[in-house]
Amino acid sequence: MTRKPKVLAVEVLTKEIDEKLKHFSISASKLSLREKVLRLVDIRRSVNDLGVSVAVEDGLSRTAARDRIESYIVRHVSVIIDGEELAVVSGISEYARRVRELRTEKGYRIVSGASNDADSGLNLKPDQYLLLAPEPDLDSARRWLIANRIRREDGSIQNRLLEFFKANVGKVVTTEELSYVAKTKGGDSFTRRIRELRTEHGYAIATIFTGRPDLAMGEYIMLSTDRVAKEHDRHIPMDVQREVYERDKNTCRLDGWSMEKWSKEDPRILELHHLKAHVKGGENIAKNLLVLCSRCHDDIHANRRTIPPEALP
Ligand SMILES: [Zn+2]
Ligand SMILES: [Zn+2]
The missing domain is CATH 1.10.30 (DNA Binding (I), subunit A)
Known part of the structure; x- marks a missing residue:
């Protein structure tokens, strides 16, 4: 849906959709499949407008989809949010890209099911999101730059992960960043590599479960490089x-x-x-x-x- 959503009074839109649905059910038997589909496209647009209008009525940005996504996520710290919710409040289907921007440009610690990681307590489905802390993380832009550089390097997944940890000793990094550095599809193998860094190579890497209960789910910290x-x-x-x-x-x-x-x-x-x-x-x-x-x-x-x-x- 690339069409810009229309912001109207929620009441007006609800009535409009009601009418359209009624009309659809009355005339459906006489319509061809194509005609039915076109009507449903129209209804979907109105429902899309309704989502944005509901969000605006609740104080979210009237103009920018990304700002609506930001407000919605920030209002729900530590709550698992489905991608479909973001589609509703933003009115756009490319909300995932906006979430990435919030992460890389504004420094929000948002983890997603794309980097699911039970070792650090994360159990998310692919299209789910979780904001770990309400305030953007000021160091995050720097970490994304480093992550970006390391991601392009040759060598094993494990070496890239280790290099990223070493560049951030004593700093909290997220499973999202690690997954990006590892450049793997599907969550499993990058979390296994992190586990191996700890269990086979002996690096002091802590999570919420191993020494750092103050960390959020999806967060890691390398405590020391000289202690193995x-x-x-x-x-x-x-x-x-x-x-x-x-x-x-x-x-x-x-x-x-x-x-x-x-x-x-x-x-x-x-x-x-x-x-x-x-x-x-x-x-x-x-x-x-x-x-x-x-x-x-x-x-x-x-x-x-x-x-x-x-x-x-
Ligand atoms: Zn002691
Ligand atoms: Zn001992």
């Missing part, structure tokens, strides 16, 4: 990791340190420690794992400290 988990810690299944972080309330079991206390002077991260060492047959199960901050973790492995019984799960 030891080989044996890398094979803890994601669901076990989630379970342990949740059980330990995302805090170090020894000194209660949590990510909110992070500072440049004291840049710790949270890690999982095996009570019975993996090499000695300790299993990757919640009972055998403990959340520790990297400082306490180092102390334990250097035998500068032992785990008191009350800290055991």
Whole structure:
């Protein structure tokens, strides 16, 4: 629908559509298929006008479809919105492109089903959208520039993802950006690559489930580039990791340190420690794992400290 929607009083439009529908049902038996279709096209246009008019009556922009989409999404932070809703309030069928602009030009953290990612808590259908925070993110334009550059580089998906994470250490990035950098169709394989960065290569990447409960769904953060988990810690299944972080309330079991206390002077991260060492047959199960901050973790492995019984799960 490229036709510009007409903004009229909602009441007037509703009546008009009523009339058209009545007329259609009375005369339908005498009409050819083509004639019926043409009438329905006309009714659809009116319904389209009605959507925009309803939005305008509620205070959304009269002139710009993108502004209506912006207002509608901002009014529904953390609520999953269907593409069809955006079609109604905007009156245009290319709303997806407008959403992309809101993301890349205005810095809104909008994730979509196009980059669905259960690892970070996102369960969206392909044409669904979710705004993570009401305020645009001022750093976002810079990240999209970087994402754009890295996306064009040769090399594996995983290397591109890692490069993007490294360019944003300590900064929150979204699954939408990662999916863009990975340049994959369909969500699955880019999320698997991110998981591998953590579980096979040992990078300290956190989500809402793994140490950073303050993050929104669909957000990731690389906490450090110089801290890479030891080989044996890398094979803890994601669901076990989630379970342990949740059980330990995302805090170090020894000194209660949590990510909110992070500072440049004291840049710790949270890690999982095996009570019975993996090499000695300790299993990757919640009972055998403990959340520790990297400082306490180092102390334990250097035998500068032992785990008191009350800290055991
Ligand atoms: Zn350990
Ligand atoms: Zn600690």
